[in-house]
Amino acid sequence: MPGHLKTNRLAIAALAALAVALPGSFAASQEIAFEHYTLPNGLTVILHEDHRLPRVAVNLWYYVGSKDEPKGRSGFAHLFEHLMFMGTEKVPIGQFDTIMEGAGGSNNATTSSDRTNYFESGPRELLELFLFLEADRMTGLSQAMTLQKLNTQRGVVRNERRQSYENRPYGKLWLEIPALIFPPGHPYHHPVIGSHEDLENASVSDVVGFFRQFYFPGNASLAIAGDFKPAEAKALVEKYFGSIPARPAIKRKKPPPPKTDGVLRKTLTDVVELPLACFVWHSPSFYLEGDADMDILANALAGGKSSRLYKRLVYDRKLAQNVSAWQSSSLLGSEFVIQVFALPGQDTKENLKRLGVIEKEVDAIIAEIQEGGASGREIGRARNSMESSFWTDLESIEEKADLLNRYLFHFGNPGAIGRDLARYSKITPATTATWAKRILDPQARLILHILPEEKEGKQ
């Protein structure tokens, strides 16, 4: 599942951003020309000019996510993201959004397991305002924090949990998976949204501590994209961010790679019509070797009607309503997920039987792709669809600013687009076969079922 948003209107864009993958057959690196530099206090700044329209986008990544939450504070990084909009001494509560919207700007933020990003865009005249507001909260968020502000966003976030998971069909799946697949103590053991109990326990001193620990220039990167003059932008960055004090770098321990021993099964029920089978494997981390192969495999298995699982389960065997598969990439380890919505049977017994048949078919398809790998045509097909959606992302200054920050975060260089693309051009049927064998082990995975609750009085 994607990160969490201050508001949900961009949820789809966030999903798309997670799914982005870059093909190797075109020269997109020309498209996001940039310059970057680091301020003495450690803030990395990336500038990308695009003068097509009189607009500007600012995108600020902080290198903190739900993986950094202390014990007993699940959901805190995301709750903190909400608090970043609650005002400072200079910009009192409510003013951040009021000032911005008054001038035609809009903003949002998302939190994932690994990072938190804040972004705003609007008419080019707003660049100074955007930089002022971001620098102001980087400087003075915690000094103005109160229990009342915390309580407000606690209430909002708990309703986000209800809306996005509890009151949504199959939503509980995403609350369950982290604890099942990551061991206790692993930074990914809990979902980004957290538990009601932990959210209730968060205190103002937690907010102050978290701010001190993670919100400083050296733990962030700032991308600006759009219609601006670099010299002016640099002067504004210096004016507003230059005097924020440096802090020592965070020392982080990398946990041992997670691993699944054997097959773990779990069955849940929900008020739904169709039974669901969900298969989850540990897979290579974001941008590490094998990550791109898993993207291609996901496409070959379930990307569109001609994919192997769709054709077999939905089209030929008529066992399922829909299938999907994706490589959900993260910093400390990814998940490869296959999800099948089965056609409903008359009762639980029949549903279980059907899920059993589906599992056999899924395993047979996996065995085939482990044997021969994705075909040349499947790889070409995946690359072309990825190229298309990649260009779609490059249409927007908001997406480009985020992409530059993403490359900096993962590759240490905003210009890593070429390196990223090269990963896909190197893929062959043989490499996908290797990774399918290594990752999609039928003897080491999580298998989750969601069954429709038996209805009272159903005839």
Next chain:
Amino acid sequence: MRAAPSKTAPPRCASGLWAIAAILLIGGCAAPTKQAEVPIPGASSAVVSLPDPEILKLSNGLEVWLIHSDHVPLVDVSLIVRSGSSSDPKGKEGLLSLSMDMMDEGTGQLNSIALADELQFLGASLDLSTGKDYSSIGLRVLKRNFPAAFGLFTDILLRPSFSEQEWERTRRLSLNDLKQREERPTSVARIVGDRLFYGEGHPYSHPEDGYLESVRGISLAEIRKAHAAVFRPGNAVLLITGDFEPAALRRELEEHFSGWKGPPAALPEKAAHPGALAAQQLVVVDKPGAAQTVIRIYLDGKRYESPEAPYLALANTIFGGTFTSRLNSNLREEKKITYGARSGLASRRLWGHLVASSSVESGATALGISEFFREFQEMARGSMRKGELRKAASTQRSRLIESLQTQAGLLGIYSTAAALNLEPTERRTFYAAMATAGEKDLEEISKKIYLWEDTLVVLVGDRRVIDQALEELRKNGRARGGGPLKNFHLPQAKYFTREGLPEAADGTEK
């Protein structure tokens, strides 16, 4: 507050706005206040215009609107068909949508799977969508593969197989989609609400994808007939955005469409007012144990072409259209009972409505309802607060410019004009009206629209929780923790099924 005079703006840039010229010229006015240290931006000098599409009329009568764009090597195409679900016959709700779904289920030698494979291999994606007034078939493809993909696109449009085998499967999947729709409380609220707001038999009352019962009764022969009736060159407009030389494109299009002929399809008659909303209605759909209650409230809006539509768009931006809107500020940031509250407009050919909605935590159902009504009453008083008009106008302007940055956004601007047979640049009038609107325009429209006594209220959640909340509201005339309401009363609740049919007294479907 005063506006900075801008070069061509009429003096009614009353609260700090943008200006218009013959083409949509966009220039902002200065902000009203200066907070210490906060660098509030000054006037915008930017001029942005809505591009004029190049209009090509093909020999078979098909109109093509070409919008030049060369910032990415992609081509976006959208065939707008001037028929939507409003043309579904009674009892066959979902017919047009299903016939659209069937279009990419095979053509010529290619079956459904082979066709999908070809398109994906070209880096192409197809988007079939059915709205109330019109339908569209969209294609996005890598420019280098445009000729091949466009060949497939025209095959899909003109020569869909509509085979028995693919139909059987498509219908089964559609029926399951409809069952899944019933699991989502927000979808249920929409289905039930539209059905009751427009009333049985109105062209807008049924969901585009139909009902379980109507879809069960649709045959492949009817699908074929529906397709033939609406897919005619005189009933469609082709929108294209990309980097093309018009004459060459015309030659290519003539080749593809030469065999496509037919008279224009007759548009359905204009329906009258959706029905009797002169009195308040309150309906409840039970979802036992729900963590939240979905509140969805309907009011009359404005038709797409109404001269008042721009003013309503601004007023509604203030009411529930942005993060700092009255609704969201109150229900989310003050009462903290929801992740978000909003209000949107559906401004269609025959009629328009306004929907205000939120999912509130179950325990705050009474508070949620009463605060919606308080905000309606506030709006109906007609007084705009400081900065609200400026915010609404800036936001609308900004969203327009944002939509110009993508090809899909560009096509979106022209789609409705194409569908409703209007001038390609008719939106200039709409945006110009917003640019010059004054507070008085918004006050007038607000007094006419936000009439709390004429609302349809749909509640989807745990019935026991809802009944209790309604009882509290009736008894006290407001909710605990809520602001004051004037002369507030609620009608008797009616209980409905998830498809919008009245529940019988014993709880079973009628």
